[in-house]
Amino acid sequence: MYAIIETGGKQYRVEPGKILTVEKLNADVGSQVDIETVLAAKNEAMFKVGQPYVQGARVRATVLEHGKGRKIVVFKYKPKKNYKKKQGHRQPFTRIRIDEIVF
Template structure:
């Protein structure tokens, strides 16, 4: 069976397998960049199923950004009859197209509110010892 994972990003959940192309809400990065989605909620391979509480620690989905784009325009039209009230608004969502490369264990560093982390990690600064006083 094919291994699959359920990941959470952009406030939505997506079921993905290796090689899948997924359109999700915008993530930072440009075409060709590799990102890791670390909010994995469930992992399965046909006979074995792991469910996180709420996420599976140490499990990540690695994906490559294919393109950054925008979705179709959605028209929001409000009207109240007999009150001369009409409002027309449009919205186009920023989207990211991803190709899932791998599902499995990995070390994921959390990024700010996107649910994704970059491959490069920052090391914490070492504490310096206080200088000794001369007597």
């Protein structure tokens, strides 16, 4: 059994028990979240594809932690013009565990 979900502008293939790092969600650590943007779902008997989402399908997940990713350096410059700009960025994330897929 698996499902393809959309969260944070990205798509993920999830199965029960899988641990996933997604864009930051507004939920407390230890709480459960329902992701209802299910694009496709499959179990032993059937395969459903949504247009764009599968009606009545949802994925229940538990929030494990929040954090920040690795730092990336953004460096801009213009040659011969004495213009330099250095910035760092750390993208926030949420780590979740998939509990069940319902459809």
